[in-house]
Amino acid sequence: MPEDSKGSDSVSPQPEGAKAPAETAAPGKPQAKPATPEAAADVKSPSAGAAPATGSKPTEAVKSAHPAAPKTAAPGASTKPATPAATAAKPAAPAAKPPAAPAKPAGPAPEPWESELITALRQQNGSGIVEASRYLGQRYVIVDSSILQEILLRMRNAEGFDYCVDITAVHYPKREQQFDVVYVLYSFPHNERIRVKTRIKDGEHVPSAVPIWETANWLEREAYDMFGIVFDGHPGLKRILLPDDWKGHPLRKDYDILQQDREWVQINLGIESGQ
């Protein structure tokens, strides 16, 4: 009976959770399968565990409850709110041990990261610094794409992040700013890492980091190849892993795993399908 009430708890933040993808970084992945009872049981405990931990901060509670939201939304929205909750409550009792483990990691929600660097950046750029957080001990800062190059230059020259480890992107098709462009930076003098992220709309350009780090050349070409993100000022932005005349950008979420450029395959390989 108490479990049943928890079940209804995890359904209740649903309207907030539905709004969440628009404003938070939480990705709204299209659900492959409707939530199984087991999945629902898994989902329930993190939200239950998160409630006391982050109860004081409403925004974080929404964020950590968010994984629960789409899951419970699937059965919940499909006209039968009572039965999934009831069936979920039953397997939860014997399967109490496994869900206990995910309940623990639900604790480390991204926490705000304040440091001299961030206050200095905020003073200089104001609202250009969208977010500065720390998750599992890893720090990242989200900046507006208009000041990205400035920030990256500052990171290398003033803050000692002399090594650009990686440049990549993540696609969130449901967000208005569909792409996260992620720069993983490392500082040899300080032995620390930081991630600089920027969010852009589909078709929006990003300034190239090649003038700052030479290594950005191929990394940006790969991001262009896989996501179609254009880097302005890149010395030779063309595909790197796929053939030059391939159509489509495979790491976008709307590109199916079995999808391919059929025409290219037929013309160049002389076969019907590469599958």
Next chain:
Amino acid sequence: MSQPIDTAYLDLDTKDKTFLDSTEMVLNMGPQHPSTHGVLRVILKLDGEKVLGTECVIGYLHRGVEKIGENRTYTMFNPYVDRMDYVAAVSNGLGYCETVEKLLNVEAPPRAQYIRVIMTELCRIASHQVWLGTHALDIGALTPLFYAFRDREEILKIFEKYCGARLTTHAFRIGGCIYETYDGFEEDVKKYCTFFLPKLDEYEELLTTNRIWVTRTKGVGILKPEDCIALGVTGPVLRASGVKWDLRKAQPYECYKEMDFEIPTGLNGDTYDRYLVRVAEMRQSVRILQQAVDSIPTGPIMAKVPKVIKPPVGEVYHSIEAPKGELGYFIVSDGSTQPYRVRVRPPSFVNLQALDKMVRGMLVADVVAVIGTLDIVLGEVDR
């Protein structure tokens, strides 16, 4: 009787009156060239035999590993990562498992950490042996290949006894190891250490003071430390340029903190120094192996991880020191059973970018030496 020879095609009327025209030539090398270690294609722009510039054409082995990762569960994707750098499959698996563990906020138990370190260091030696054999073969020394592969066999035997596979091992699982060590594992590793050190001397006898080897490698493909950092080059290539940086020391993972070993560095950043650094690294790996085997603790080998792995929403970047350099994984979780995004930061891909800088002004034969010294695996470059 005979027709007058038509010399028009020799173009003797050019200004410098030579028919051996000295304009630039574009030469294609690969993707089926034996010294390109797989399917690397390099387009060389030449002036005579001097390299003016290069362009790498890659992607022949592209399988879309990152896309596959998004469509498999965390557990199902684990064996795929072995197929990237297939000569150092254990390292790939370690990096992936650790990153997911980080997302789950769990840590492998001490015994599992030791087993992992032993396996990874064995794998580092095996990877360096493949590099040594093929690199020497490219330059013209045939014997080291046989020696290196003969000795690597012993490592593969340990792998096979431990997890049943020799190459793409899938040795680790998220949360620890699935296999307990077999009876006599420690003895096998110890035996290997004592067996391998004299063999290493043998390799060095063949090459270190070999005049042909020294002439072919000294001063070839020099990379300055600042160029290395700008190009993001890591691993032995970076260390050979004199930068003392190894992730096992800089940001220790597993139980490397408890190990006593040194980071070998070079002075000149040329092909010869990279050779010396890798050989010295093998010696250090043996040191780590000996310590790890002696102090391997008892206890569980698997942390408490749920059957269905569902990390909370969040993203994490974690990297390890693979035999070829910094191998990083950037995983974004949306709270479901499948990763929302898996990004692999492959050392080979990034290191290969330095090829152009290293071979400019060198000869075509040096390109072969430099590709060998970069120690790339195309499975990882193309993913």
